[in-house]
Amino acid sequence: MIPLFDRYPRLARKLSRVSLGDFPTPVANLESLGKQIGSGALYLKNDGLTSTYFGGNKVRKLEFLLADAKQKKASEILTFGFAGSNHAAATALYAKKLGFHPVSVLLHQPRAHYVRKNLLAQHAVGTELVVTDNPLVTTIGEIARRRTRMGKRPYIVPPGGSSPLGTVGYVNAAFELAEQVNAGELPCPDRIYVPLGSLGTAAGLILGLRTAGLKTKVTCVRVVDRTFVNSGTLLQLIARTRNYLRLRDPSFPDVKVAANELDIRHDYFGDGYARFTEKGAHAVRLAQSAGVALEGTYTGKTLASVVDDADSGKLQNQTALFLNTCNAASLDSLIADVDYRELPETLHPYFEEDVQRLDG
Ligand SMILES: *Cc1c(COP(=O)(O)O)cnc(C)c1O
Numbered sequence: 001m002i003p004l005f006d007r008y009p010r011l012a013r014k015l016s017r018v019s020l021g022d023f024p025t026p027v028a029n030l031e032s033l034g035k036q037i038g039s040g041a042l043y044l045k046n047d048g049l050t051s052t053y054f055g056g057n058k059v060r061k062l063e064f065l066l067a068d069a070k071q072k073k074a075s076e077i078l079t080f081g082f083a084g085s086n087h088a089a090a091t092a093l094y095a096k097k098l099g100f101h102p103v104s105v106l107l108h109q110p111r112a113h114y115v116r117k118n119l120l121a122q123h124a125v126g127t128e129l130v131v132t133d134n135p136l137v138t139t140i141g142e143i144a145r146r147r148t149r150m151g152k153r154p155y156i157v158p159p160g161g162s163s164p165l166g167t168v169g170y171v172n173a174a175f176e177l178a179e180q181v182n183a184g185e186l187p188c189p190d191r192i193y194v195p196l197g198s199l200g201t202a203a204g205l206i207l208g209l210r211t212a213g214l215k216t217k218v219t220c221v222r223v224v225d226r227t228f229v230n231s232g233t234l235l236q237l238i239a240r241t242r243n244y245l246r247l248r249d250p251s252f253p254d255v256k257v258a259a260n261e262l263d264i265r266h267d268y269f270g271d272g273y274a275r276f277t278e279k280g281a282h283a284v285r286l287a288q289s290a291g292v293a294l295e296g297t298y299t300g301k302t303l304a305s306v307v308d309d310a311d312s313g314k315l316q317n318q319t320a321l322f323l324n325t326c327n328a329a330s331l332d333s334l335i336a337d338v339d340y341r342e343l344p345e346t347l348h349p350y351f352e353e354d355v356q357r358l359d360g
Contacts, residue, residue: 003175048328060169061161074155084115160198170204
């Protein structure tokens with residue numbers, strides 16, 4: 001049983017879930033890094049280790065989404081993201097593992113090493129890679145309809161896995177954290193720092209922490225364009241997830257979150273999605289010296305805001321928790337024999353041209 005179902009057993013009967021990962025994810029005290037940046041207590045919850053197959057934050061969402069696809073007797077899993085998307089890679093890999101045919105619809109993005117790895121991993125498990133320049137919302141429906149006419153039974157996993165159902169994965173993560181606090185693994189954090197991408201991680205945590213009765217505030221570091229990600233869309237996803245759960249278990253509390261309770265940081269985004277920033281790269285190097293592997297698109301930018309908060313004295317006598325959302329499992333053996341030239345030609349520049357350097 002997962003902690004959310006322990007607390008709300010009716011949800012266990014209403015929501016299907018497949019086990020894809022190893023939980024709870026470990027918590028560690030980053031004592032020397034905390035000292036180095038001048039924060040109070042600094043802890044890490046490592047969702048990079050959700051699985052040794054492909055870890056990171058998408059695993060918790062996919063446990064619910066792919067179970068739903070199975071229940072609906074889908075034959076293939078259709079998802080969307082940027083070319084190097086961890087979400088698309090995680091979805092494709094787990095879809096294949098569960099016997100679905102994976103299809104990823106991809107948008108171009110800035111070049112980086114991790115983009116290569118995620119593309120090769122998807123190809124290695126036989127994912128159909130479709131590259132588009134059109135806005136995703138129109139493309140999604142069109143492709144799904146076309147495939148249905150071809151006799152396929154596609155199941156759409158939304159970008160980032162951040163539907164209310166996917167978000168339930170992070171409501172559960174908050175209950176998991178509460179158990180770790182109760183067990184004395186860490187003091188109750190004053191703040192937890194998370195990247196804000198497709199919103200599901202932050203929305204689930206905000207709703208779950210409140211429901212579990214923890215005082216922890218969620219600091220959300222925006223890493224995608226503001227058009228899609230702002231306090232309005234975050235509040236909406238929190239409310240929709242709450243309603244989704246209350247419909248299935250009316251004893252789930254009617255939590256109300258107001259805009260002034262949110263803490264969204266807009267200053268770490270830089271020039272665009274997946275464009276590395278100097279501050280983010282600096283944070284990645286700091287983490288590396290503490291033995292924690294981060295990256296420049298999400299987690300580096302997020303740790304940069306921890307560093308700034310420590311600098312400005314905000315974290316004195318506070319307990320801060322940093323959530324590592326990025327896959328920590330190596331893809332090397334999976335992609336060892338994959339030739340990038342087998343990929344659609346429009347993806348070849350990711351392999352043939354220079355990539356951004358984190359230390360540059
Ligand atoms: C997808 C992703 C995020 C963003 O999480 P959302 O739930 O989409 O907001 C953060 N970090 C990493 C490494 C990711 O792959």
